[in-house]
Amino acid sequence: MAFNIAIGPRERKSPFYDCTVEDGVTHFTVYNHMYMPVSYGDPEAEYRRLIQGVTMWDVAAERQVEITGPDAERLIRYLTPRDLKDLPIGQGYYVPICDHDGNLINDPLLLRIEEQRFWLSIADTDVLLWVRGVAFEGGFDVEACEPDVSPLAVQGPLSHDVMIPLFGEWINELKHFCFRETELDGIPVVLQRSGWSKQGGYELYLRDSDRGSELWNKVKAAGQPFGIGPGAPNYIERLESSLLSIGADTLWDSDPYEAGLDKMLNLDREDDFIGKAALRALASSGSRRKLVAIVFEGDPIEPNEHPWPIFIDRNRVGSVRSAGYSPRRKSNIGFALIDRAHQDEGTMLDIRNGQQSFLGEIVKFPIVEPGTPLPDDDWDIELI
Amino acid sequence: MAFNIAIGPRERKSPFYDCTVEDGVTHFTVYNHMYMPVSYGDPEAEYRRLIQGVTMWDVAAERQVEITGPDAERLIRYLTPRDLKDLPIGQGYYVPICDHDGNLINDPLLLRIEEQRFWLSIADTDVLLWVRGVAFEGGFDVEACEPDVSPLAVQGPLSHDVMIPLFGEWINELKHFCFRETELDGIPVVLQRSGWSKQGGYELYLRDSDRGSELWNKVKAAGQPFGIGPGAPNYIERLESSLLSIGADTLWDSDPYEAGLDKMLNLDREDDFIGKAALRALASSGSRRKLVAIVFEGDPIEPNEHPWPIFIDRNRVGSVRSAGYSPRRKSNIGFALIDRAHQDEGTMLDIRNGQQSFLGEIVKFPIVEPGTPLPDDDWDIELI
Structure with missing residues (x-):
């Protein structure tokens, strides 16, 4: 079935929206109250570019929840059943977030940007409301907000060849999920080696939404020699590679065991975290x-x-x-x-x-x- | 600009989805992680039916957050700056919900279904996460879930003529926002005199999602003599009539004064509620x-x-x-x-x-x- 999507101010637009329209986006979804491209009308070409070449995706809808303040680290540890150990600046972590009954409510990437500044790069639920509710009622001394940060993904085996001339040889040293604050001709970004595919790639977290077109066009220009083209989080590749999509693959009462996140759960942790009792009960009874x-x-x-x-x-x-x-x-x-x-x-x-x-x-x-x-x-x- | 919307299992479908497709829906939006019709391709006819006749809308995306348990009423009172006084069963209330900084995060209708069972009929944010976070961390003895409830709206000056043969003369006694649990040929519904227009009407909260097509078709058949046709929450009428749309008219840091909800705020209440201090400060300083x-x-x-x-x-x-x-x-x-x-x-x-x-x-x-x-x-x- 083909239906139109209503375009209006109730859903937010990405800083890359104008560029995606210019580059021929045909299908959107809504993700975190934001229009997110899902197709440019040629799925075979989009898939091929991701598997064999390089592609760029507007994933600004992966919004950040920023947590700062004296209790920021304590709150982060309380929010996830994963035992995060050292939490160095510059290292990303995949962190399941559960509610008190052990339901999986999101599966963000966690980035420690500064000693007391964390980002949760979230899937499609209002984690900001969750964090603010838990923080205030739980007595955590933090601020939680959505900062002006919009990821742009560059994915595919040739993504590295596009990024080197833009950012320099230092990105050769970036390990998977690691990141650095940097800039591109004065455009402030956080550059992370990550992305929702198994084809290799990077996410550029744009830190100034006024410069979306500028960033898009610089990446596009750098990618021309390598046949870069627009795309979106790829439905087929993520099934082949086993990447979880909360909401598509899980239900509101799905637990992290059910979703196969067993390795992310450290239930023997001595410190408290949300869902600890429920998840321990599940670990012994087993998921439905x-x-x-x-x-x-x-x-x-x-x-x-x-x-x-x-x-x-x-x-x-x-x-x-x-x-x-x-x-x-x-x-x-x-x-x-x-x-x-x-x-x-x-x-x-x-x-x-x-x-x-x-x-x-x-x-x-x-x-x-x-x-x-x-x-x-x-x-x-x-x-x- | 015209774009397609991707249809897949990540967004949920209404129990009325099949009927809306059959009746020619052309445009969707996404609302509470659910596809919601916004147009059937003839906006003038849809507007005319609402102003002059009767129309039916799939508003299943107005999800309910159900709160039950010994502390349910105490939690409800804590969640909103409105002073709810008696809270009788069968009476609905429009209740702004703010966070601890006084930001407006939703503006649901509150229904007390039973003594210890409340529904919040919500606009487009994950209020369930908010309620669960606040309830557990705040030590409220409640359960909060999304029940199997999907509103179908019948709106317009002739809506009353459609509803009488379906439900009987008793609905003449229903005051605005009042509701009753009832059934239609065995289909369990809560029938409320309400709806997101100023043209008069009703909302039928379907309580069994397996019977969506059945309910849709019964209402459609009853409305034939009155020229009923499908529609959706009407963009133009709601502007004319001054109905608020959270997210369209407000931003994440909008407060209820800014949104014109002054009359809903009872800051002199002696009991505590979320945002009390922030809203009192705003009341004296004024909104930006x-x-x-x-x-x-x-x-x-x-x-x-x-x-x-x-x-x-x-x-x-x-x-x-x-x-x-x-x-x-x-x-x-x-x-x-x-x-x-x-x-x-x-x-x-x-x-x-x-x-x-x-x-x-x-x-x-x-x-x-x-x-x-x-x-x-x-x-x-x-x-x-």
């Missing part, structure tokens, strides 16, 4: 459901618009949350939430989309190993 | 800005896609947040955020939209008095 990777037969599908029910022996056991065709696996693939009793690899599934039934199977994450090349043969499938 | 109603000259405009800057004597004094052409005022109209020094009625404004400059004036709320009829003359203006 599990997010699993699936492959399934049939002609290449278009990404699903709705969740699809899954059956085993005519019993409903879960639903496909996100699915599409993988050119690298050469199969339909997806993520599904499955009752715990049926979570094992190799389990066969009966997937129904209303018109058709597909034979599916649970496989291990990631569905496609990092570094897997595109097949040489031309594919002319529709990837919308 | 004020939301004002404006009219401005020129050919009928299309609704603005971006805020437009406003100048007085070449100084930037604010911005137009929401604007469009009013067939009943026969003028361009809108809401603007203006520096406090310039908030008086009659103040003349220089409004610029990038291409043009318009002479505007601050007028009093509401821009169009309730009950104002449509002009007889045909208008063939574009209202998209």
